[in-house]
Structures are given as C-alpha cells and as structure tokens.
Amino acid sequence: MKEGPDIAQIGALIGDPARANMLAALSGGRALTATELAAVGGITLQTASTHLAKLETGGLLTQRKQGRHRYFTLADEATALLIESMMGFAASRGHLRHRPGPKEPALRKARICYDHLAGDYGVRMLDSLVASGAIDAIGEGLSVTPKGESRLQCIGIDVSGLKSSRRPLCRSCLDWSERRAHLAGSLGKALLSTFFDRGWARRTAGSRSVIFSPEGEQKFLSLFPLEA
Amino acid sequence: MKEGPDIAQIGALIGDPARANMLAALSGGRALTATELAAVGGITLQTASTHLAKLETGGLLTQRKQGRHRYFTLADEATALLIESMMGFAASRGHLRHRPGPKEPALRKARICYDHLAGDYGVRMLDSLVASGAIDAIGEGLSVTPKGESRLQCIGIDVSGLKSSRRPLCRSCLDWSERRAHLAGSLGKALLSTFFDRGWARRTAGSRSVIFSPEGEQKFLSLFPLEA
DNA sequence: ACGATGCTTCGGTTACGATCGAAGTATGAA
DNA sequence: TTCATACTTCGATCGTAACCGAAGCATCGT
Known part of the structure; x- marks a missing residue:
C-alpha cells in the first residue's frame, strides 16, 4: 500500500489558500518578491516567508537573490502546466x-x-x-x-x-x-x-x-x- | 486577487494522506467499497466515510449503490489524468x-x-x-x-x-x-x-x-x- | 558608520480538521 | 422477525499547521 509517488505532499502544498494564491499569481510568468507574494496571499511577510520556504523545498518554486530582494518563480514549465x-x-x-x-x-x-x-x-x-x-x-x-x-x-x-x-x-x-x-x-x-x-x-x-x-x-x- | 478557479480546494482534497491513498488505489480503475478504501487509507470506516463524502462533493468521486455495498470510482477520465x-x-x-x-x-x-x-x-x-x-x-x-x-x-x-x-x-x-x-x-x-x-x-x-x-x-x- | 528596507527565524497562540467511539439507518440473510 | 453486515451521522478529543509579534540578519543608500 505504500508504493509509488506521494501525491499528498504536493496536494497539501497547493491545498493551502495562501500558497495557492501565490502559485496562481506566479503563473503570470513574472518573478515576484516575497513582499508582493505576501500581498496576494493576504498574509504577513513572516507567514509568507515560511510558506515560500515550504514551496521551495517541495520543488515547486525557485528563488533568485537580487540585491536585497528575493525573486520567486515557478520551478519550471512542468510546474506551470500542473x-x-x-x-x-x-x-x-x-x-x-x-x-x-x-x-x-x-x-x-x-x-x-x-x-x-x-x-x-x-x-x-x-x-x-x-x-x-x-x-x-x-x-x-x-x-x-x-x-x-x-x-x-x-x-x-x-x-x-x-x-x-x-x-x-x-x-x-x-x-x-x-x-x-x-x-x-x-x-x-x-x-x-x-x-x-x-x-x-x-x-x-x-x-x-x-x-x-x-x-x-x-x-x-x-x-x-x-x-x- | 480573487479571480479564476480555486485550486486550493482540490489541492486540499488530495493533500490528506488518507484521501491520497484512496485516490491512488482508485487509479487502478476498479470500483472499491468504503470498507476496502478505509483499509488502503489506514483509517477506520467512520473516518473513511467522511473523507469519501468530501471527495464526492468535491467532484473527484462518484458512488454507486449495489445492495448494501457502496462502490466508489474516480469521477471520470479527467480525474484519473489529474x-x-x-x-x-x-x-x-x-x-x-x-x-x-x-x-x-x-x-x-x-x-x-x-x-x-x-x-x-x-x-x-x-x-x-x-x-x-x-x-x-x-x-x-x-x-x-x-x-x-x-x-x-x-x-x-x-x-x-x-x-x-x-x-x-x-x-x-x-x-x-x-x-x-x-x-x-x-x-x-x-x-x-x-x-x-x-x-x-x-x-x-x-x-x-x-x-x-x-x-x-x-x-x-x-x-x-x-x-x- | 548609520539608518532603512527586505526578508528570515523564534516563540506562543489559535483554529481547523482528522480521528475515533458510540449511536443511528439501510439492506440482506436466516 | 431477528440478527448481521455495510455504511453514515453525531459528539468529543487531539495534533498539526497557519498565523502574527518580536527579534535577528543581510543588503543598500547616504
């Protein structure tokens, strides 16, 4: 019964409203900062930060440091298609x-x-x-x-x-x-x-x-x- | 910001381990009873019942009564593909x-x-x-x-x-x-x-x-x- | 060097939902 | 009718994770 890939993990990642809103916003294709994503998620910056960390370790997001900003994008086209x-x-x-x-x-x-x-x-x-x-x-x-x-x-x-x-x-x-x-x-x-x-x-x-x-x-x- | 379809709902539905296991089992194509699905989910029958109800109202499952059994299947091919x-x-x-x-x-x-x-x-x-x-x-x-x-x-x-x-x-x-x-x-x-x-x-x-x-x-x- | 901005980490609270026991309903068998 | 099986609903418990305030880093501008 414990065979094959675990869809529950990515399901849970997408299943939170704040995270889902962030992912939907990132489907727009452009890279967004943590502050911007906090706004679309309707949450504070601290909360957004933990969400973004989870999404990144889950393989849905990649981040790119640029000065004191952190730009997040969807990990790849496969993620966007999903x-x-x-x-x-x-x-x-x-x-x-x-x-x-x-x-x-x-x-x-x-x-x-x-x-x-x-x-x-x-x-x-x-x-x-x-x-x-x-x-x-x-x-x-x-x-x-x-x-x-x-x-x-x-x-x-x-x-x-x-x-x-x-x-x-x-x-x-x-x-x-x-x-x-x-x-x-x-x-x-x-x-x-x-x-x-x-x-x-x-x-x-x-x-x-x-x-x-x-x-x-x-x-x-x-x-x-x-x-x- | 609140535009378009809500992926969080289906994400959350798939995001629970017990439900995910049930869905994976149903990807096998055959219809399964609530008792069987409770077993693959590793939970009691009562809990499985509430999960199955949620999955059905969420549009992922359909059920078919047959005698005193209830057979559940994935709603359609689109669900299976997802x-x-x-x-x-x-x-x-x-x-x-x-x-x-x-x-x-x-x-x-x-x-x-x-x-x-x-x-x-x-x-x-x-x-x-x-x-x-x-x-x-x-x-x-x-x-x-x-x-x-x-x-x-x-x-x-x-x-x-x-x-x-x-x-x-x-x-x-x-x-x-x-x-x-x-x-x-x-x-x-x-x-x-x-x-x-x-x-x-x-x-x-x-x-x-x-x-x-x-x-x-x-x-x-x-x-x-x-x-x- | 200093303050401001962008973000992360820590700690504590809170709320939601998964879980199960117990009781209730429906169908089939004897 | 009576008992057994299959499942649902109710009620209560409990754990996890989402959340924010406060504090801690890092980077930029001046």
Missing part, C-alpha cells in the same frame, strides 16, 4: 475563488499563462492557426506545417530557430475560462513576445490580464480571423 | 511514499493506469508502435496511421469502431516510474482488454500491478519488439 491543469480541473468542477469580480471579464478575454497567451484571444489564435492550415492538430498534439512556417516567418518568428531549442515547439494547454485548448510551448511564447515588442499589447501591473491597444487589437484580429 | 499527472510530478520532485518496498518492481514493470497499461511494458508498447510506424507521434500528440489501423485489426482491435466514440482514440500519459509516455485513450484501454481476454495477463487482488503469464509475456514481447 497549476494550469489543476485550474482547468477546478473550473470544470465549479470550484471558483469567490464570485466573479469586476476584473474577471478582462482575464477571460486575454491573459498570460506562464509565458504565452491564454483566454478568449489565446484560444482564437490557435483556432485560426489550425483553420488556416498553419498548424496541424492531430489528436491531442500540434505541429507546424511548412505553410505555417513560412507564414509565421512573415510575422517575424524564426520557427527553425525555435525548433533547435530543447523545449517543445507546440503544446496545447487547456484553457480554464474557455475550456478549450490554446497554444503553449516555445512558439506560444514567441508569439506573445512579438505582440509585446510591437506594442500591440502590454501586461498589467498586479494581474495576469493582458491589455491590447486599439491598433494592436485590430491587427491581432485581422491576423487571426475567425472562420465561419 | 491524479496520474500529479504522480508524475511528485516522482520528478522525489516525493516518494516511503522507501521502495518489495512489491515495487512488479509495479514498475506493468500496472494499470485507470484503464490502460502503464509501467515499463506500457512504455515499451507505445515505443514499439511508434517505431513500427503504426502510430505517429507528432509533438505531444499521437495518431494511428492507416498502416497501424490494419495492423491493430490483425490483433483484433476495431479501430474504426473506437473512433466513433466520444473519447479520444489516443492520448499520451506520462508514466511516473519510467518518466516517459505510455498510451492512454480508448485504444490504450482496448489493447489492455484484449491482453486480459486472451489470458496473457491478469490483475492482482489488492494492487495496481499486472501479472503476465509466461506465454502471454512471450507473445507480448514478440508483438511489441524493442528497436535498436
């Missing part, structure tokens, strides 16, 4: 964090998921790429077609360069708000990066939501049209 | 349930993961199917080739029939003992079923491990050879 998949599962069972607040719509429209675009816009982007034949969706997996490679080149993304990295190019990530897949992996990251670089969109201060500029939104929507 | 992915994650961080016991090798060799084959043999089977060109592995996704479809037909599996079901045909499931993918989905289930039907293998009483008969093992190994 958090996101738990969010999807929680959403499917109706476990919501309070009633939907006023900022909820912005989050559902476009937000950051670790390092790529999620929400309505993220799902739309992947749908459009598949519909136009730039990406092949076979079963659960995604792959870029030759046609798609040249098209992405036009947008300014060096697909062959991304291919040489260790990280998978395409990954599908289940979106908790849309309950459909959006594009993760190094290509998902590269696409979001170019949106930021071109000024089409920007991150918001204390939230995971992504705000598009009027011109950026127009460019985005025409670049990734919705098929009938 | 548990399995948490096992993979826990294994990657070195969170083990005690030191490896004597039954551990059998588990690593072949075991049931919800309704399909996992462990060394499960990984070998998928590897062999991919190497022989029966299954295409593109990115993270899997799909059966026409060649594979006819080959599986010879083994006695009606692929076109499986395709018509709502459940995805192929899914890759990360194996916690091998740290590589094995085959899930309706095809994975169908393959394991035929092994049982032909008497090549059988389930064990109180464990997830799968025992192959000498002839069954030989048939299996020759059917899914290891490439150089």
Whole structure:
C-alpha cells in the first residue's frame, strides 16, 4: 500500500489558500518578491516567508537573490502546466475563488499563462492557426506545417530557430475560462513576445490580464480571423 | 486577487494522506467499497466515510449503490489524468511514499493506469508502435496511421469502431516510474482488454500491478519488439 | 558608520480538521 | 422477525499547521 509517488505532499502544498494564491499569481510568468507574494496571499511577510520556504523545498518554486530582494518563480514549465491543469480541473468542477469580480471579464478575454497567451484571444489564435492550415492538430498534439512556417516567418518568428531549442515547439494547454485548448510551448511564447515588442499589447501591473491597444487589437484580429 | 478557479480546494482534497491513498488505489480503475478504501487509507470506516463524502462533493468521486455495498470510482477520465499527472510530478520532485518496498518492481514493470497499461511494458508498447510506424507521434500528440489501423485489426482491435466514440482514440500519459509516455485513450484501454481476454495477463487482488503469464509475456514481447 | 528596507527565524497562540467511539439507518440473510 | 453486515451521522478529543509579534540578519543608500 505504500508504493509509488506521494501525491499528498504536493496536494497539501497547493491545498493551502495562501500558497495557492501565490502559485496562481506566479503563473503570470513574472518573478515576484516575497513582499508582493505576501500581498496576494493576504498574509504577513513572516507567514509568507515560511510558506515560500515550504514551496521551495517541495520543488515547486525557485528563488533568485537580487540585491536585497528575493525573486520567486515557478520551478519550471512542468510546474506551470500542473497549476494550469489543476485550474482547468477546478473550473470544470465549479470550484471558483469567490464570485466573479469586476476584473474577471478582462482575464477571460486575454491573459498570460506562464509565458504565452491564454483566454478568449489565446484560444482564437490557435483556432485560426489550425483553420488556416498553419498548424496541424492531430489528436491531442500540434505541429507546424511548412505553410505555417513560412507564414509565421512573415510575422517575424524564426520557427527553425525555435525548433533547435530543447523545449517543445507546440503544446496545447487547456484553457480554464474557455475550456478549450490554446497554444503553449516555445512558439506560444514567441508569439506573445512579438505582440509585446510591437506594442500591440502590454501586461498589467498586479494581474495576469493582458491589455491590447486599439491598433494592436485590430491587427491581432485581422491576423487571426475567425472562420465561419 | 480573487479571480479564476480555486485550486486550493482540490489541492486540499488530495493533500490528506488518507484521501491520497484512496485516490491512488482508485487509479487502478476498479470500483472499491468504503470498507476496502478505509483499509488502503489506514483509517477506520467512520473516518473513511467522511473523507469519501468530501471527495464526492468535491467532484473527484462518484458512488454507486449495489445492495448494501457502496462502490466508489474516480469521477471520470479527467480525474484519473489529474491524479496520474500529479504522480508524475511528485516522482520528478522525489516525493516518494516511503522507501521502495518489495512489491515495487512488479509495479514498475506493468500496472494499470485507470484503464490502460502503464509501467515499463506500457512504455515499451507505445515505443514499439511508434517505431513500427503504426502510430505517429507528432509533438505531444499521437495518431494511428492507416498502416497501424490494419495492423491493430490483425490483433483484433476495431479501430474504426473506437473512433466513433466520444473519447479520444489516443492520448499520451506520462508514466511516473519510467518518466516517459505510455498510451492512454480508448485504444490504450482496448489493447489492455484484449491482453486480459486472451489470458496473457491478469490483475492482482489488492494492487495496481499486472501479472503476465509466461506465454502471454512471450507473445507480448514478440508483438511489441524493442528497436535498436 | 548609520539608518532603512527586505526578508528570515523564534516563540506562543489559535483554529481547523482528522480521528475515533458510540449511536443511528439501510439492506440482506436466516 | 431477528440478527448481521455495510455504511453514515453525531459528539468529543487531539495534533498539526497557519498565523502574527518580536527579534535577528543581510543588503543598500547616504
């Protein structure tokens, strides 16, 4: 009966509300300080410190000292995927964090998921790429077609360069708000990066939501049209 | 700050050792009674009852009355995938349930993961199917080739029939003992079923491990050879 | 050198939930 | 009907862990 890995430990780590809030905040992809994380957890700095230590020894977090600050990030992409998949599962069972607040719509429209675009816009982007034949969706997996490679080149993304990295190019990530897949992996990251670089969109201060500029939104929507 | 799904609730549900053991036992795929689950959790029946009630209202379990017994199963395949992915994650961080016991090798060799084959043999089977060109592995996704479809037909599996079901045909499931993918989905289930039907293998009483008969093992190994 | 900021460690309190004994309900068997 | 089995609910206990105040380090600015 005492065989195999122990899911209770990581379950308990994620199971505390303060820690869960911290992890959710870190799913936004950027590194946060202990003070900032204490705020999102709704606890004092001392308590946050012990929580963060537990998460780190549990292998969910890594920290990086920078001057007198300590920046925490999720340990790796696997951790981010676990958090996101738990969010999807929680959403499917109706476990919501309070009633939907006023900022909820912005989050559902476009937000950051670790390092790529999620929400309505993220799902739309992947749908459009598949519909136009730039990406092949076979079963659960995604792959870029030759046609798609040249098209992405036009947008300014060096697909062959991304291919040489260790990280998978395409990954599908289940979106908790849309309950459909959006594009993760190094290509998902590269696409979001170019949106930021071109000024089409920007991150918001204390939230995971992504705000598009009027011109950026127009460019985005025409670049990734919705098929009938 | 209180936006999106609440991962703390399901985290806490999985985070209790007794509940985690029950869920792990139910990953074996068969329905278990409250008394049996109390045993695997190492607790009394009363305590188990309250745990099971919590897991059910949390959406992780479903129960089915049958006479004076109550049979519990994981709520659906999504739940099974979540548990399995948490096992993979826990294994990657070195969170083990005690030191490896004597039954551990059998588990690593072949075991049931919800309704399909996992462990060394499960990984070998998928590897062999991919190497022989029966299954295409593109990115993270899997799909059966026409060649594979006819080959599986010879083994006695009606692929076109499986395709018509709502459940995805192929899914890759990360194996916690091998740290590589094995085959899930309706095809994975169908393959394991035929092994049982032909008497090549059988389930064990109180464990997830799968025992192959000498002839069954030989048939299996020759059917899914290891490439150089 | 000195104070301010960011964070950790220590000690003590408190609250929640896991646990079990005992009693209650439902189903099956004799 | 009566007893036994399977399970749930109630009530009370107990242990753990979350929490914060206070004190202790470390780093930066001046």
